[in-house]
Amino acid sequence: MATNPSQLLPSELVDKCVGSRIWVIMKGEKEMVGTLRGFDVYVNMVLEDVIEYEMTPEGRRETKLDQILLNGNNIALLVPGGMPEDTA
Amino acid sequence: MSDDAAPDTGAAKTPADFLKSIRGKPVVVKLNSGVDYRGILACLDGYMNIAMEQTEEYVNGQLKNKYGDAFIRGNNVLYISTAKDK
Amino acid sequence: MAEEDTTVKEPLDLIRLSLDERVYVKLRGEREIRGKLHAYDQHLNMILGDVEETITTVEIDDETYEEIIKTTKRAVRFLFVRGDAVTLVSPPLRT
Numbered sequence: 001m002a003t004n005p006s007q008l009l010p011s012e013l014v015d016k017c018v019g020s021r022i023w024v025i026m027k028g029e030k031e032m033v034g035t036l037r038g039f040d041v042y043v044n045m046v047l048e049d050v051i052e053y054e055m056t057p058e059g060r061r062e063t064k065l066d067q068i069l070l071n072g073n074n075i076a077l078l079v080p081g082g083m084p085e086d087t088a
Numbered sequence: 089m090s091d092d093a094a095p096d097t098g099a100a101k102t103p104a105d106f107l108k109s110i111r112g113k114p115v116v117v118k119l120n121s122g123v124d125y126r127g128i129l130a131c132l133d134g135y136m137n138i139a140m141e142q143t144e145e146y147v148n149g150q151l152k153n154k155y156g157d158a159f160i161r162g163n164n165v166l167y168i169s170t171a172k173d174k
Numbered sequence: 175m176a177e178e179d180t181t182v183k184e185p186l187d188l189i190r191l192s193l194d195e196r197v198y199v200k201l202r203g204e205r206e207i208r209g210k211l212h213a214y215d216q217h218l219n220m221i222l223g224d225v226e227e228t229i230t231t232v233e234i235d236d237e238t239y240e241e242i243i244k245t246t247k248r249a250v251r252f253l254f255v256r257g258d259a260v261t262l263v264s265p266p267l268r269t
Binding site for chain 3: 138
Binding site for chain 2: 073
C-alpha cells in the first residue's frame with residue numbers, strides 16, 4: 001500500500017521528454033516552447049531552439065532563443081510534445 | 089533502446105553542464121520583471137546569482153543603462169540564454 | 175593589500191570587492207539606491223551609508239492619458255537593505 005509500483009514519478013515523465021519538444025507554461029503571462037536537453041532536481045531546464053511567448057496588452061510577443069537555462073521557480077505546467085500548432 | 093529516456097541525445101545536458109559551457113561567453117539574462125541584461129558572464133553560483141561584465145540593461149527592448157560589473161540576484165532570474173552578438 | 179584576494183570566483187566576490195565603496199543597488203518596485211557598502215551577508219542583506227534613494231513612479235494622467243514619470247529622491251544616513259528585495263548590484267567602475 002505504501003508504494004504503488006505502477007506509479008510514474010513526475011520527474012520520470014519529464015525525463016522521458018529529454019530530446020523532445022516541450023511546452024512550458026509559466027506562472028504569469030508567459031510560455032516557452034523548446035527542445036528539452038536536460039533538467040535538475042528543481043526542474044531548472046536546459047532548452048534549445050526556444051520560442052518565448054509573452055502575452056501583453058498589445059498582443060502576443062515572440063522571442064527566439066538558441067539555448068537557455070530556464071529557472072524552475074516560475075514554471076506552472078509542462079506539456080510534452082510542444083504546442084499544438086508546433087507539433088502539427 | 090526504444091524506451092530509453094533520452095532517445096535522440098547522446099548525453100543529456102543538465103543545467104550544471106550548461107552553466108559550465110557559458111562562462112566567459114556573451115549571454116542574455118532575463119528577469120521575471122521582463123528586464124533583459126546583456127553582457128559577458130563572469131561567474132555564477134547554485135542560487136543562479138550571476139556576475140556579469142560589460143552589462144547593458146534593456147527595458148522593452150530599449151537600452152536603459154550600462155554597468156561595468158553587475159551582480160544579479162538569482163531569485164529574480166527567469167532564464168539565462170546564450171547570445172550570438174555583442 | 176597583499177591579503178586581499180581580488181579574484182572573482184563566485185558572484186558574491188563582486189560584492190566583497192565593493193566593500194567600503196559606493197555601490198548602485200536596484201530593488202524591486204523601481205527603487206534604486208546608491209551608498210557606501212559597509213557590510214553584506216550571503217542573502218545580500220546590506221548595510222549602506224550616506225545613501226541616496228531614488229523612487230520612480232509612473233502615473234497615467236486622468237484626462238490626457240499621458241504617462242507621467244516622477245522621480246523622488248531622499249537621503250538616508252544609514253540603512254539596512256533586505257536581500258530579497260535586491261535585483262542588481264553594480265560596483266563603482268574600476269579603472
